[in-house]
Amino acid sequence: MPIDTGEIEEAIRLDLGRRRSPRTVRDYTSAAKRFCKFAHKTHDFTRRDCLRYLDHLIEKGQSERSIMWTFAAMKRIMRCIEEPFPISIDDMPKHPGVRKAPAAMLPADKIAMLIKFVRDEGTPAQTFYIAMSTIYGLRRGELALLTPASFSPTLSTVTINTLKGGDVRTHTVPDEIKNAIRLAITCESIGYADCTMSLIFEKLCEKAGLIRIHREGWHSIRRALNTYLIKNQVSYYLVQSFLRWKSSSRDMPGMYLRLEPHEVDAEIFRQHPFLAFWR
Numbered sequence: 001m002p003i004d005t006g007e008i009e010e011a012i013r014l015d016l017g018r019r020r021s022p023r024t025v026r027d028y029t030s031a032a033k034r035f036c037k038f039a040h041k042t043h044d045f046t047r048r049d050c051l052r053y054l055d056h057l058i059e060k061g062q063s064e065r066s067i068m069w070t071f072a073a074m075k076r077i078m079r080c081i082e083e084p085f086p087i088s089i090d091d092m093p094k095h096p097g098v099r100k101a102p103a104a105m106l107p108a109d110k111i112a113m114l115i116k117f118v119r120d121e122g123t124p125a126q127t128f129y130i131a132m133s134t135i136y137g138l139r140r141g142e143l144a145l146l147t148p149a150s151f152s153p154t155l156s157t158v159t160i161n162t163l164k165g166g167d168v169r170t171h172t173v174p175d176e177i178k179n180a181i182r183l184a185i186t187c188e189s190i191g192y193a194d195c196t197m198s199l200i201f202e203k204l205c206e207k208a209g210l211i212r213i214h215r216e217g218w219h220s221i222r223r224a225l226n227t228y229l230i231k232n233q234v235s236y237y238l239v240q241s242f243l244r245w246k247s248s249s250r251d252m253p254g255m256y257l258r259l260e261p262h263e264v265d266a267e268i269f270r271q272h273p274f275l276a277f278w279r
Contacts, residue, residue: 021141054071067092115274124183126200126204127183128180133218134225137226139163156172156173167244222243241264
């Protein structure tokens with residue numbers, strides 16, 4: 001008989017409320033449903049329930065990062081339903097001597113191929129999202145949050161609802177991508193769920209003739225933008241500001257630094273590794 005997870009789902013929604021994004025609530029709810037289905041219960045979780053579930057994920061070959069996220073999600077779920085979390089970080093698997101594979105970064109030649117494809121053959125939506133990704137290094141969730149209201153009436157600026165704890169950031173829009181934005185808004189081609197954004201990227205790579213390696217996605221473009229800017233000897237703090245990262249409390253020069261966003265954008269655009277592909 002299927003497990004009724006309605007009560008635990010409601011507990012998660014009530015606990016997180018408006019203090020977390022809808023995506024975060026959805027992710028924790030999905031994690032709870034998977035865990036409850038495996039344990040075949042929705043309360044009174046034991047240490048054995050938790051360890052068996054983690055072992056199950058290990059046997060399925062899930063990555064260390066994925067398992068760590070599940071551990072954190074389970075801990076939060078227990079807090080939502082006011083039950084003690086029966087395991088600790090010491091129970092997590094340890095693999096001494098094993099190095100994690102570096103996260104995928106899309107090389108500049110692949111990014112150039114994607115831009116050429118969307119400019120020659122892409123739909124308004126494909127062209128729009130590749131433009132916003134390659135120019136601003138937006139995360140997948142940030143791309144999904146874009147709406148026509150994100151842009152000023154003249155398309156001179158775009159406001160990014162930054163994820164990962166970053167502040168809302170208003171960027172200057174370079175002339176090179178304004179037509180792509182205007183066409184997408186006119187065709188009402190903006191507004192997709194996170195999972196659909198992943199499918200858009202996969203289909204784009206396939207149509208452009210790119211062979212994707214494991215875990216290449218929108219974030220691979222963000223990594224590339226960061227990497228090439230740093231290689232071009234752009235100031236670390238300019239890159240940090242442009243990519244909307246918050247300064248660490250241990251980085252006092254960064255905490256005290258004040259930069260005008262439009263000045264940051266102007267300097268970045270002068271040395272941007274992918275902007276020329278849109279000319």
